[in-house]
Amino acid sequence: LRAQSFDVVLTDIEMPDMNGFEFAETIRADNNLGSMPIIGLSALVSPAAIERGRQAGFHDYVAKFDRPGLIAALKEQTAGAAGASELSRAAA
Template sequence: SQHSQSVLLVDDSAFFRNMLAPVLKAAGYRVRTAPTAQEGLAALRAQSFDVVLTDIEMPDMNGFEFAEVIRSDTNLGAMPIIGLSALVSPAAIERGRQAGFHDYVAKFDRPGLIAALKEQTAGAAGASELNRAAA
C-alpha cells in the first residue's frame, strides 16, 4: 500500500492555511503547515516531505527566497516546490522559474492546485500508469 504523499504548506495567512489544508487532506495528502519560511525550513530539515507549497507574499522571507534556500541546500535540492499566489503574472511565473519552482498556481484555483500536486508527486507508479493509459 502506497503511503499518502506529504505536503508542507507554508503561508503566513491563517485564512489560507485553514482554507487549503482541508482541501489537500480531502485530496488524500498528509499536510503540515508552517506560518513562516523559517519554520518551513526547520520542518523540511526535521522530516521528509514529497512536495512544498509556498505562499509568495510573506514577510521576512518571501516564497521566492524560500525556494532559493531550498534549492541551495544539498539535502533538499530536488524537492518539488509549488508557488502559491493571489496574483499569477508572467513576470511572477518567470521569477518563480528562476527561484526553482516546479509550478505556480493561483491560491483560489483549487482544481489547478490539486492537479499541480498530483503532477509533482506522481513518481514512478504514476508515470507507469500514464504510460499504460497512453498505450
C-alpha cells in the first residue's frame, strides 16, 4: 500500500492468514496510511460484525452482492466524505 497511492481500500472480511478486521487495524496503526478510507465487504452483516468493523476502523461496511450499496460507498469515500461513514448500510 505504501508503494502506490490509493483513494480507498476495499477488503473482504473472510480471507486466509489475516481477516479484514485485522487488515484494517494494521492500516490504522500505520502513520502514513491511517487516514485512508477502508470499506469492508462481507456476507457477515450481523450487528456484531458491523460493530467489529467500526472498531477496526472501517469507514463503511457493505453487504456482499449489494452492488448499489458498494457503488454508493465507493463514491462517498472517494469524494472525500470520509468523516461521515455509513456502517449501517450493510444492515439495510
